[in-house]
Amino acid sequence: MSIKSTLVTAAIGSSEKETAVGGAVAIVGATISTFLGGWDAPLKLLIFCMIVDYATGFLGAVKRNKVNSDVMFWGGIRKIVVLVVIGLAVLCDQMVGNETPVFRTLALYFYIGREGLSIVENLGVLGVPMPAFFKQMMEQLQEKGAAK
Known part of the structure; x- marks a missing residue:
C-alpha cells in the first residue's frame, strides 16, 4: 500500500x-x-467543564453509594438544555445585530462558573484537598442556599 x-x-x-x-x-x-456560535475557547471550556462535572459527580455518587440512573439521566438532560440556552443566546445576538456575541458570552461565562462550582463540590465529596478559601467560599454558599 x-x-x-x-x-x-x-x-x-x-x-x-x-x-x-x-x-x-x-x-x-x-x-x-x-x-452554538462557533467552536471557540469559551465553548471548549464549557464542554470540558460539563464532562468533568459529570464524571466527578458520578465518581462522588459511587463513593457515597448513591448512584442513581435517573439522577444521571436528568443531569445529562440539564447539560443539553444549557447548550440550547447558549444557542438561544446566539440567536438573540443575531436578532439585535450584535457583531460581538454579548449574550452568548454572558451565558457561556455564567454556565462555566456554575459548572466550576459543581466540580469543586464534587472534588470535595471525593476528598480532594482544597485551599482553605475554597472551603470557606463553599460553606458560605451553602449557608446562603439554606437560608432561602
Missing part, C-alpha cells in the same frame, strides 16, 4: 459506509457548532 492510498483511506475511510458515517458526523458537528 502506498503512502498516497494510506492518506486517502485515512481521510475518507476504507469503505462507503465508513465514509458516509464520517460525513454525517462532520455535518452534524458543523451544524451544532454553528448553532
Whole structure:
C-alpha cells in the first residue's frame, strides 16, 4: 500500500459506509457548532467543564453509594438544555445585530462558573484537598442556599 492510498483511506475511510458515517458526523458537528456560535475557547471550556462535572459527580455518587440512573439521566438532560440556552443566546445576538456575541458570552461565562462550582463540590465529596478559601467560599454558599 502506498503512502498516497494510506492518506486517502485515512481521510475518507476504507469503505462507503465508513465514509458516509464520517460525513454525517462532520455535518452534524458543523451544524451544532454553528448553532452554538462557533467552536471557540469559551465553548471548549464549557464542554470540558460539563464532562468533568459529570464524571466527578458520578465518581462522588459511587463513593457515597448513591448512584442513581435517573439522577444521571436528568443531569445529562440539564447539560443539553444549557447548550440550547447558549444557542438561544446566539440567536438573540443575531436578532439585535450584535457583531460581538454579548449574550452568548454572558451565558457561556455564567454556565462555566456554575459548572466550576459543581466540580469543586464534587472534588470535595471525593476528598480532594482544597485551599482553605475554597472551603470557606463553599460553606458560605451553602449557608446562603439554606437560608432561602
